[in-house]
Amino acid sequence: YLRSTRASYFVPTSDVPHPPTSRRQSTLDSNDKRTSSTSASTQSARMELEALQARLGVALQQASANFQKVPGSAVLVRYIQSSYQNDPVRSAIELVLVLFFIRYLLSPSYSTHKQNYVKLREDEIDELIDDWAPEPLVAEQTPLEEAESERLPVIVGPTGPKVRLSNGRTVTNLASYNFYNFNSNEQIKEKAIQTLRTYGVGPCGPPQFYGTQDVHVKAEADIANYLGTEGCIVYAQSFSTVSSVIPAFCKRGDVIIADRAVNYSIRRGLQASRSHIKWFHHGDMDDLERAMKAVVKEQAKAKKLTRRFIVSEGLFETIGDSTDLPRLVVLKERYKFRIILDETWSFGVLGRTGRGLTEAQNVDPQQVDMIVGSLSGPLCAGGGFCAGAKDVVEHQRITSSAYTYSAALPAMLAMTASETVHLLQSNPDILTQCRQNIKAMRAQLDPRSDWVVCTSAPENPIMLLVLKPDVVKARKLSVDDQERLLMECADESLANGVMIARLKTRPYAHAIAAKGGGWYAQPALKVCITSALSKKDIEKAGVTIRHAITKVMTRKASSKST
Incomplete structure (x- = not known):
């Protein structure tokens, strides 16, 4: 039964129908051509890949050779190798940080391709430019500063205890820091x-x-x-x-x-x-x-x-x-x-x-x-x-x-x-003569004047004369009022042959008041003593300054009362 059954499954090859011989041969030829073309393209791609690998290998060798010439490159390579072996995650993080840093350096600081960028029209740009009002580099002069600029005396020739002004007058110079007459x-x-x-x-x-x-x-x-x-x-x-x-x-x-x-x-x-x-x-x-x-x-x-x-x-x-x-x-x-x-x-x-x-x-x-x-x-x-x-x-x-x-x-x-x-x-005697003149000037101003008081130290050759507190309080004088009065005192003194100066508080007093705890420098006359003048000249100049102050303050008091 098994033999008969198995025999029934086998059919003689002669009984199986076959395609014609010419058609089968053409099919085999086409398959051979397709196989040969595929193998040829594969071989060409393999050759190109090998050439690319060779070029990359040469480039890597050249880059490695150039990198090895850089001082400290071997240390960096050893650090990367040891770091990767011990902690590869750390090396990956460091690589990401390096790439981010390179991208940050190469990226522009400002990009016009952002979504929130607003492109203005030419007329809008012109309108913004016309509306823009820059702050001045230097603040405008106040009326007091303009008046002071017009009255500034101009010295002709070298400076010294006696100077000649542009108007031809010779006056006593008590507005210079030439305390010991080193200029001469x-x-x-x-x-x-x-x-x-x-x-x-x-x-x-x-x-x-x-x-x-x-x-x-x-x-x-x-x-x-x-x-x-x-x-x-x-x-x-x-x-x-x-x-x-x-x-x-x-x-x-x-x-x-x-x-x-x-x-x-x-x-x-x-x-x-x-x-x-x-x-x-x-x-x-x-x-x-x-x-x-x-x-x-x-x-x-x-x-x-x-x-x-x-x-x-x-x-x-x-x-x-x-x-x-x-x-x-x-x-x-x-x-x-x-x-x-x-x-x-x-x-x-x-x-x-x-x-x-x-x-x-x-x-x-x-x-x-x-x-x-x-x-x-x-x-x-x-x-x-x-x-x-x-x-x-x-x-x-x-x-x-x-x-x-x-x-x-x-x-x-x-x-x-x-x-x-x-x-x-x-030669300490140079200082002695100057200090004697300071005492002589103080004797003519501080105790004898009803209007000003000297705030300087006894040995300070720069005598700062401020209005007395009771005078300021009685007349309700503001800082600008004091500045104006002292400027008139300096002008009156110059008109009588003695040139003195004023303490410049205006450039910075208001700007620094808040940062300095609300402190303001009080306006003052500045009288600079020099050892080049005799004691008699100093006393005479002191009398002139005192009379000038008295004249201005009395005149203002009388004009205010009237």
């Missing part, structure tokens, strides 16, 4: 001319490069030896000195406690430092200690470690009095602060030999962290300086903007500073 010193003039012929007008280059000359090094050494500090750095501009020293050391997050009456240059430095500013009442050491205690307590709670500074002046520019330096040093040591002392107006003035407030109040100069001063006042030179420890000085040579980005001080002025420092140090 023939020895200084001769050395200045020799220096000018040797070094030229100016170095025309920044310090620390080709701008520093041997006279600058000598001036820095002379000032440091004169003050008794480890080092000194000389700046090219007096105004920019303290405003650059402060931000060189005080940064964001630091704390500065400053006197409310500090000058405009200091305030600019405080603003540039971006530190946390606190104020204490002028000359009030108890209020200063209160502020220092508050800072220490606040930082103890927050566990902050910040730098802390006290900023004050030797002789205050806007008031004329001096600070209590011994008490300042005691508080500094007790609460761990640093002191920045601006001696712009006290250097060359206070002390037996003019060394400043440290000599006048018997304080070791090395207890003051930074002593800032001017060379353009009583020294009749130019520029400024900062004296202190060597680290303090060297730090400024790199980080102080006014020193790094300014041309160096002209050699002639550096030599003049060295020479005048030597004269003050070797």
Whole structure:
């Protein structure tokens, strides 16, 4: 049965129908052609792929060879290999960050293809331009400033104790900082001319490069030896000195406690430092200690470690009095602060030999962290300086903007500073004559005048005369009224042969009032004493000034009553 059944499944091949021989042969030929063409295309693609791989291999070899020539490439390769073996996820994250950084660098800062971009028409652009009103670079002059500009006297010829004006009159000059008449010193003039012929007008280059000359090094050494500090750095501009020293050391997050009456240059430095500013009442050491205690307590709670500074002046520019330096040093040591002392107006003035407030109040100069001063006042030179420890000085040579980005001080002025420092140090009688004239002028003004009072220190050659508080209160005088009255007093004094000046409070008083705790500088007359005049000339000038003030104030009182 099995045999018969299996046999039934098999059919002889002769019984199966086949296609014709010619048709089957053509089908086989077409299949062979298709197979051969497919194999040929596959072989061509394989060859192209192999050629591409070869080119990529050569390019990778060249890139690898060039990369290996880069210094530190082997270290980078080892770092990537070890990092990938230990933590491949970290390598992937680093690669993503590198790609993101490259994309960030290559992407434009502003794209006009954003969805919120609004394309304006030409007429809309013109309308916006017409409506735009820029603020003026300089504010318009007030009527008081215009009147002052019209009355400014013009000096013809060199300055000195007696000067000739453009109108032909010769008047007594009490409006110059030439306290010791160094402008007329023939020895200084001769050395200045020799220096000018040797070094030229100016170095025309920044310090620390080709701008520093041997006279600058000598001036820095002379000032440091004169003050008794480890080092000194000389700046090219007096105004920019303290405003650059402060931000060189005080940064964001630091704390500065400053006197409310500090000058405009200091305030600019405080603003540039971006530190946390606190104020204490002028000359009030108890209020200063209160502020220092508050800072220490606040930082103890927050566990902050910040730098802390006290900023004050030797002789205050806007008031004329001096600070209590011994008490300042005691508080500094007790609460761990640093002191920045601006001696712009006290250097060359206070002390037996003019060394400043440290000599006048018997304080070791090395207890003051930074002593800032001017060379353009009583020294009749130019520029400024900062004296202190060597680290303090060297730090400024790199980080102080006014020193790094300014041309160096002209050699002639550096030599003049060295020479005048030597004269003050070797001949203290120069200061004695000036102080005698200060006493003579005070005797004619402060106790005898019914209208003004002197706020300056007894040894300050710049006498600031302000209207008495009872006069201001009785007449209800505003700041502008006081400015106008004092300007008329200066004009009346000039008409009688004595030229004096006024304290310039207008440029910055209102701008800094809010930041300075609402403090305003009171308008004042400025009388600059010089040793070049005799005691008799000083007394005569004092009488003239007193009579001029009395005449103006009496005239205003009578006109107001009528």
